[in-house]
Amino acid sequence: MAVVFEKTTGLVPGKETHYCPGCTHGIIHRLVGEVLVELGVLDKAVGVAPVGCSVLAYEYFNCDMHEASHGRAPAVATGIKRVLPENVVFTYQGDGDLASIGTAEIVHAAHRGEKITTIFVNNAIYGMTGGQMAPTTLIGQKATTAPLGRTVEHSGMPLKVSEMFATIHGAAFIERVSVDSAPNIRKAKKAIKEAFQCQLDGKGFSMVEVLSTCPTNWGLTPVDSLKWLKENMMPYYPLGNFRRPGEDE
Amino acid sequence: MAKVLMKGNEAIGAAAINAGCKYFFGYPITPQNELPEYMSKEMPNNDGVFLQAESEVAAINMVYGAAGAGARVMTSSSSPGIALKQEGITYIAGAELPCVIVNIVRGGPGLGGIQPAQSDYNQVTRGGGNGDYKLLCYAPANLQEMVDLIQESFDAADYYRNPVMVVGDGMIGQMMEPIEFKKVESTRTLPEKNWATIGTGGTRKPNIINSLALDPQELEYHNHKLQRKYAEMKEKEVRFENYNMENAEVVIVAYGTTSRIAKNAIKALKEEGVNVGLIRPITLWPYPEKAFDEIPADCKSVLTVEMSEGQMIDDVRLSVNGKFPVDFYGRSGGMIPTPEAIADKVKEIIGGAK
DSSP states (O other): OOOOOOOOOTTTTTTTOOOOOOHHHHHHHHHHHHHHHHTOOOGEEEEHHHGGGGGHHHHTBBSSSEEOOTTHHHHHHHHHHOOOHHHHHEEEEEEHIIIIIIIHHHHHHHHHHOOOEEEEEEEEBBBBTTTBBTTTBBBBBBBTTTTTBOOHHHHOOOOOOOHTTTTTTTTTEEEEEEESHHHHHHHHHHHHHHHHHHHHHTTEEEEEEOOOHHHHHOOOOOOHHHHHHIIIIHSOOOOOOEEEEEEEO | OOOOOEEEHHHHHHHHHHTTTOOOEOOTTTTTTTHHHHHHHHHGGGGGGEEOOSSHHHHHHHHHHHHTTOOEEEEEEEHHHHEEEEEEEEHHHHHTTOOEEEEEEEEEEETOSBBBBOHHHHHHOSSSSSSSSSEEOOOOOSEEEEEEEOOOOHHHHHTTSEEEEEEEHHHHHEEEEEOOOOOOOSSSSOOOOOOOOOTTTTTTTEEEEOOOSSSSSHHHHHHHHHHHHHHHHHHOOOEEEESSSOOOHHHHHHHHOHHHHHHHHHHHHHHTTTEEEEEEEEEEHHHOOOGGGSTTTOOOOOEEESSSSOOOOOOOOHHHHHHHHHHEEEOTTTTOOOOHHHHHHHHHHHHHHO
């Protein structure tokens, strides 16, 4: 019989994740694992795990891993990459970690053109701590710390991270993707591969923002979550490339 | 090697490079700026990397990453900056990584001032960050000792897999003294860094640098392991200097540059026929409790002198353990005690005891 699908060796074999049913973190992990294997860099990769839902990512990626404090993954990755310029260094961060507490670290890693790759998982909510409002939470979206829904007057508009990074010279590759459908998952993988290739080519900082679901804290089924992502997140957070190496403002 | 005249902050940098430090992550704050400035100039000439971070928080987390990758790495700051670094320091201690942190202390609280102080004693000896952890903490009194302790700090950090802090007040950072850079052979057998995250190379299972343990029993075991390490430090790493202790009527306890001022007071008092001893802790943690065994039985007072409103005095009281009266003289905010003021305090104590 022909083999039609194999689990990637980029993830620790046989390891079950703690992610909730229907959460798309698993897909994003797989894509990163596959890319590391396909680029032949798994054995020289060092990943930095965040604080948040993917805090245990260090148990899942089948490469050397370093667990950072909340928001500081890009600074930790900077330290690693400066010591090991020939290695492949990446951070895997959620929207609370990257877009709230860690804005200084991620902006300045990009600004320095730090040759690291960031996988930024945006599900518009704090998942691990139980569904609090994130900087990326949509207007009208309910959260445990925005029980009546987010308002512009009180919390401002949701932060568009990729658009902001499009203005930073050191950010060589910035793309927003989604994992809500098979075609989009294929595009997401292509972007993640291009981001890591950008690092291998020494072009500068690279980041892929991945729109992701949180069925548990959104209070939706996995299928409805994918639908909600498409109907609510994608209009505000348009998919597409924001920067490629060689392009300048 | 001939002696060279150097400013304290620059001498720290030179000593670190001599000790094999290859990475320095810093952030500007007075009165330690000459150290990152020196490193920015000298690191590239020594096959190393200097990077100015966007904040103290980022700098210590860069140290966390570099230490995890197996490098000899250093950062420096001054009091409010060290407060910001405490988050990273507790992670580094929890993950058991080696690094050296220099704190050139200035007056506080808050933004405080930029003049010398010793009001970080609690911040550096009581952890400062969350959790049960300790830093090996050296407090040199002159630049030669500072330079010698920098080499020792890197070795001790590697040996224990623990952050080491070197504490100097603003005077240590800013003063110039002649220094001899000696090639010191390490007295320790340093373990191989086979835990470092440098890529598996396809030859081993992944290494993980981490301070998270969600299972409470696992975390308690981890804490017990750390405590065993701290117990070993207490047994092996205590350093102090006892001076003029024989028949001392009063024993002063002072560290860093304050101890030098105290020595001047002791010499002046000797000429007046008053015999005063000095206990000078060189390690602030582990604290040199055994130094207090040498206090003469008829000593009238143990006088703590600090450039603070009284922080080390708690450890003095614990070490004295009720055997002698404990007195205090301190200046704060960047004010420096004079030998005369210390001598007057001694005379006041002796007078009061009569």
